Amino acid sequence: MRGLAKRFGEKIAVDGISLDVPPGSFFGIVGPNGAGKTTTLFMATGLLRPDFGTALVHGIDVWAEPLAAKKLMGILPDGVKLFDRLTGEQLITYAGLLRGMDRDVVASRVGELLDAMDLARDAGTLVVDYSAGMTKKIALATALIHAPRLLVLDEPFEAVDPVSAANIRSILDSYVASGGTVIVSSHVMDLVQRMCDHVAVVAGGRLLAAGTIDEVRAGASLEDRFVQLVGGRSRTEGLEWLRTF
Amino acid sequence: MVAHLLRLKLTLLRNGFRRSPWQLVGLAIAGLYALGLVGTLVVALVLLRTADPALVQTAVVLGGSAAVLGWAVVPVVASATDMTLDPARFTSFAIPMKQMLAGLALGGLIGVPGLATTLVALATVVTWSRGVLPVLGALAGAVLGVLTCVVVAKVVTTATASLASSRRFRDISAVAFMVPLVLLGPIIAGVGQGISNSTAFLPDLARALSWTPLGAPWALAGDLHAGESGPAALKLLVSCAAIAVLAWCWKLLLERALVTPPYAGTGKRKGSRLGLLGLLPAVPAGAVMARSLTYWFRDPRYSGSLVVIPLLPVVLVFQGAQTGDYFSLAFLAPISAFIIAWSISADVSYDNTAFALHLATGVSGVADRLGRALACLAFALPVVVVFAVGYSGFTGDWTGLPGQLGLSLGILFTGLGLASVVSARYTVAVPLPGDSPFKKPPGNVGQTLAVQFGGMLVLLVLVLPEAALVIAQLVTGNGLFGWINLVAGPALGLVLFVAGVRLGGKWLDARGPELLAQVAVNR
Ligand SMILES: Nc1ncnc2c1ncn2[C@@H]1O[C@H](COP(=O)(O)OP(=O)(O)O)[C@@H](O)[C@H]1O
Ligand SMILES: [Mg+2]
Numbered sequence: 001m002r003g004l005a006k007r008f009g010e011k012i013a014v015d016g017i018s019l020d021v022p023p024g025s026f027f028g029i030v031g032p033n034g035a036g037k038t039t040t041l042f043m044a045t046g047l048l049r050p051d052f053g054t055a056l057v058h059g060i061d062v063w064a065e066p067l068a069a070k071k072l073m074g075i076l077p078d079g080v081k082l083f084d085r086l087t088g089e090q091l092i093t094y095a096g097l098l099r100g101m102d103r104d105v106v107a108s109r110v111g112e113l114l115d116a117m118d119l120a121r122d123a124g125t126l127v128v129d130y131s132a133g134m135t136k137k138i139a140l141a142t143a144l145i146h147a148p149r150l151l152v153l154d155e156p157f158e159a160v161d162p163v164s165a166a167n168i169r170s171i172l173d174s175y176v177a178s179g180g181t182v183i184v185s186s187h188v189m190d191l192v193q194r195m196c197d198h199v200a201v202v203a204g205g206r207l208l209a210a211g212t213i214d215e216v217r218a219g220a221s222l223e224d225r226f227v228q229l230v231g232g233r234s235r236t237e238g239l240e241w242l243r244t245f
Numbered sequence: 246m247v248a249h250l251l252r253l254k255l256t257l258l259r260n261g262f263r264r265s266p267w268q269l270v271g272l273a274i275a276g277l278y279a280l281g282l283v284g285t286l287v288v289a290l291v292l293l294r295t296a297d298p299a300l301v302q303t304a305v306v307l308g309g310s311a312a313v314l315g316w317a318v319v320p321v322v323a324s325a326t327d328m329t330l331d332p333a334r335f336t337s338f339a340i341p342m343k344q345m346l347a348g349l350a351l352g353g354l355i356g357v358p359g360l361a362t363t364l365v366a367l368a369t370v371v372t373w374s375r376g377v378l379p380v381l382g383a384l385a386g387a388v389l390g391v392l393t394c395v396v397v398a399k400v401v402t403t404a405t406a407s408l409a410s411s412r413r414f415r416d417i418s419a420v421a422f423m424v425p426l427v428l429l430g431p432i433i434a435g436v437g438q439g440i441s442n443s444t445a446f447l448p449d450l451a452r453a454l455s456w457t458p459l460g461a462p463w464a465l466a467g468d469l470h471a472g473e474s475g476p477a478a479l480k481l482l483v484s485c486a487a488i489a490v491l492a493w494c495w496k497l498l499l500e501r502a503l504v505t506p507p508y509a510g511t512g513k514r515k516g517s518r519l520g521l522l523g524l525l526p527a528v529p530a531g532a533v534m535a536r537s538l539t540y541w542f543r544d545p546r547y548s549g550s551l552v553v554i555p556l557l558p559v560v561l562v563f564q565g566a567q568t569g570d571y572f573s574l575a576f577l578a579p580i581s582a583f584i585i586a587w588s589i590s591a592d593v594s595y596d597n598t599a600f601a602l603h604l605a606t607g608v609s610g611v612a613d614r615l616g617r618a619l620a621c622l623a624f625a626l627p628v629v630v631v632f633a634v635g636y637s638g639f640t641g642d643w644t645g646l647p648g649q650l651g652l653s654l655g656i657l658f659t660g661l662g663l664a665s666v667v668s669a670r671y672t673v674a675v676p677l678p679g680d681s682p683f684k685k686p687p688g689n690v691g692q693t694l695a696v697q698f699g700g701m702l703v704l705l706v707l708v709l710p711e712a713a714l715v716i717a718q719l720v721t722g723n724g725l726f727g728w729i730n731l732v733a734g735p736a737l738g739l740v741l742f743v744a745g746v747r748l749g750g751k752w753l754d755a756r757g758p759e760l761l762a763q764v765a766v767n768r
Contacts, residue, residue: 047604049758070607077605080598080765081678083536085543086522090536093522097532098606106527124518126543128679142602 004043004053005205006036013039015205016053021183021198023058026176028196028213029185030222032230036205037185038078041154045075057150071099074148076140078155078185084128088119088138091127095142106145113141116171118164132159140168151175151182157191169195189223203230254352271674271690272357279361290368294375302467303451305369309390309463310454312362316394317401346496353395366391373466382477383466389484390462396491403498424552431563455480458487529608533616537592538623546595546676550588554628557581558635571640578633578653583704585625586660590667590700592617594675597764604761610753614665614746621661629653644724648715651730655711656704658738662745663704669749670756671696672763710737 006014014036021027031037042048044055046062046069055062062069083091092113096106114120117137122130127138140156151172157165172182172195186192192199193213199222200210208229209216217225286308293301353359366387373379439446454460455468461484468477521535541547558577565571593600603613633653637646673693711734718726753760 045605046607047601047758047761049762067607067609070605073605075605077601080601083540083596083599083602084678085540086536087518090519090522090539093519094532094536095602095606097522097527098529098603098608100529101527103523103527143605146606 002053002055004040004050004055006039006043006048006051013205014043014050017202017205017207018053019200019207019210021181023181024176024179025181025198026172026196027181027183028192028199029183029202030187030189030192030199030226031185031202033187035202037202038154039205040202041152041183041185042077045073045077045152046070047075047077071146072149074143074146074151076136076143076151076153076156078158082127082135082139082142084130084135085126087124087126088130088134088141089114089123091138092141092145096145099146101146109145110141113144116167117141118167133161133164136160137164137168144171149180151180153182153184155186156184157186157188189221189226193217193222201226201229249348251348251351251355254355274690274694275357279357283361283364286365287368290365290372293372298375298467298470299448301372302455302464302471303448305372305467306451306455306460306463307447309366309369309386310451310457310459312365313390313394313397313459316358316362316398319398342496342500346492346499349399350392350395353398354391359395362394363387363391369463369466373470375470378474379466379470382469385481386462386465386484389465389481389488392488393458393462393484393491396488396495400491400495400498403495424556428556428560430560434563434567456483458483458491461487529612530616530619533603533608533613534620534623535616537617537620540595541620541624544595544678546678546680547588550584551624554581554585558632574636574639575645575649577636578629578649579656581632582625582629582653582657583660585621585628586657587664587701587704589617589621589661590664590697591673591675592664592668593760594668594672594764595678597678597767598761599678600761600764604757609750610669610757611746611750613753614669614749617668618661618665618742618746622657625657625661626654629657645718645727647724647731648718648727651727651732651734652708652711652715653734655730655734655738656708658735658742659707659745660704662738662742663700663707665742665745665749666752667696667700667749669753669760672760673697674767677767707741 002018004014004018005012005016017036017040029037029040039048043050043053044062046066049063054064057069057072060069060072083094086094089110092110093106096109097103111120114123117140119134119137119141122134127135130138136156136159140153143151143153156168160168172184176182184192184196197212198210199213199216201208201216209225213222216222220228290305293304354363369387370380370383373383451460455464461480464480465477465484468474468480521538522532525531525535541551557580558574561574561577562571565574596603630650633646633649636649637643671692673696674690711730714726714730714733718724718730
């Protein structure tokens with residue numbers, strides 16, 4: 001990503017973020033709520049046109065050759081609806097067919113994905129009747145169907161139960177081990193520290209630090225380092241009344 | 246606390262405008278419409294000041310009863326009463342019940358319908374300014390009447406809210422309510438005929454209603470003016486008692502609603518079935534077509550318009566039977582073609598942010614456009630042909646059929662092409678996914694009207710050749726024009742269809758991200 005920037009009216013959501021994600025890395029983007037993670041990933045994946053800057057995927061400019069770039073990417077965007085009047089199985093199939101894949105390939109992959117996401121029993125349920133965690137998982141499955149080289153996942157573990165999260169993590173781990181690249185955004189430091197090998201810290205639309213986990217945390221725990229970088233942890237005293245019950 | 250709730254309501258309203266100035270335009274339009282209506286009614290009520298008291302009594306009681314009935318029925322039919330002060334949202338705050346009731350009731354008056362009802366109700370005070378007692382009666386009646394309206398609406402919404410939170414019920418009821426709504430015209434006409442057959446009908450009806458909670462508050466002033474203080478006192482009692490009972494019901498329902506979390510319906514289909522996705526060709530356009538068709542049947546926002554189609558001939562035949570002239574039936578096929586074709590002009594707006602999937606997968610704009618248009622065409626084509634042939638069969642005049650078919654198919658294809666372009670470029674305000682088709686859509690009503698009217702005008706120009714051929718046949722009586730139309734209409738339409746899909750696809754490829762950003766504003 002090169003100098004990505006976006007403003008919404010008065011508000012500058014992303015203020016020039018440049019970031020190199022090494023191929024084959026498991027890359028975490030962390031930042032407080034409203035840091036601009038979602039906006040950045042939208043711009044990097046061709047869903048939101050940046051005001052400045054651009055993004056390259058394996059050398060292909062996302063905004064100059066969107067089709068070629070999108071073939072390489074699997075995207076789990078945050079905060080968008082799904083075609084939720086389809087059943088889970090139909091939705092994944094739909095994503096596969098939209099990408100022009102062969103029907104038989106799609107069918108076999110859909111079955112495996114549903115098993116891997118622990119959704120096989122609910123394959124015939126409308127997505128609108130899914131729980132939040134199930135919805136996340138089915139959205140993740142639609143991002144995986146075409147075997148992309150780069151996975152961009154925005155808050156993939158939100159509302160997902162621990163068992164499914166562990167399953168997804170092992171899927172992602174073996175994906176990275178076989179050469180795939182994963183970018184995840186999260187505000188849960190612990191998860192990122194355990195899962196990722198690289199990390200970038202974003203706050204207020206700017207990049208504060210980036211590198212391997214060990215480089216960024218510089219001896220401290222990632223969480224402490226994060227608080228140190230982002231600041232704003234002044235509220236340890238005050239709120240005395242909270243102890244007056 | 247009551248003041249808090251009121252302020253909350255006002256803040257919600259104001260923040261709504263901050264999100265999109267178009268919403269202000271929408272409110273202004275609704276406001277102007279209401280203002281016109283209210284103005285007319287107020288002027289009428291003021292003029293009635295000098296009219297015959299018996300007539301005034303009948304008019305005021307009937308009008309008032311209709312208003313109460315409206316407040317009771319509209320929320321169910323429309324689910325359009327906004328749920329910004331939905332009691333379920335206050336579950337986690339411990340607000341004393343009494344204050345909550347008062348706050349919610351007064352909050353119900355903020356907004357166009359509440360203000361309009363209040364103003365008109367207060368105008369009856371002027372109507373009855375023929376003495377001290379009638380004025381006091383009218384004032385009390387106005388207050389009680391408006392209160393009845395608000396409380397009855399609250400009872401109905403709260404009672405149906407828990408039921409309405411089951412998705413299956415909402416889906417089915419939204420579609421089912423379409424039927425009486427479409428048939429409203431014939432129903433009203435039938436009632437109107439009944440009324441004109443008996444002149445004593447209306448005064449009798451008013452007299453009967455004035456003893457029910459619907460009409461009692463509105464009858465107070467008239468009774469007092471006529472010197473019948475006994476009946477007036479009884480009616481005051483009826484009205485107060487009704488409000489007390491309604492408020493009590495509301496309190497019970499609210500208490501129940503606050504402790505019962507909304508029920509989420511689950512509908513499970515057994516086994517693995519792909520439905521249309523497994524049947525249609527496994528190419529992007531085929532997938533889009535399958536998905537769109539699935540939505541036409543499964544999403545009440547689409548299927549709601551689907552059930553209207555078979556009702557159209559019913560309405561027109563009924564109208565024809567009343568006037569003895571079935572001429573309007575001639576428009577059935579062309580109008581249906583237009584309505585169905587134009588319905589996909591808001592397709593991307595209906596997708597809302599689910600459209601991100603199309604963008605993320607990089608499906609080509611042409612495949613997207615073509616799939617949606619073909620899905621619509623799949624049922625529109627048979628419907629239009631059946632309507633056109635049916636009309637000729639009905640009238641027994643087959644000479645007009647080729648022209649009819651030419652015009653209708655021309656409109657259908659042209660409309661689909663134009664709608665493909667429009668929905669690739671403009672978003673309009675539509676109910677969000679999962680919302681009732683009757684729900685007041687969020688966002689730019691002004692742009693919606695501009696896009697819809699602009700698009701229709703363009704369509705009108707584009708189908709001028711077909712229309713001209715039909716007129717030529719009507720004027721000259723020469724059947725040849727009809728046969729020309731039968732060839733030229735579909736041919737011209739298909740050319741425009743292909744051009745529309747192409748152009749719409751090109752625009753979609755170029756402006757997909759902007760379109761997503763536009764629909765994301767209303768989520
Ligand atoms: N469509 C939008 N219009 C206006 N402001 C937006 C929009 N999308 C995001 N923002 C603002 O941009 C900032 C960054 O948001 P986001 O990228 O969603 O943060 P994160 O995902 O890191 O929590 C927030 O302050 C948010 O309010
Ligand atoms: Mg986010």
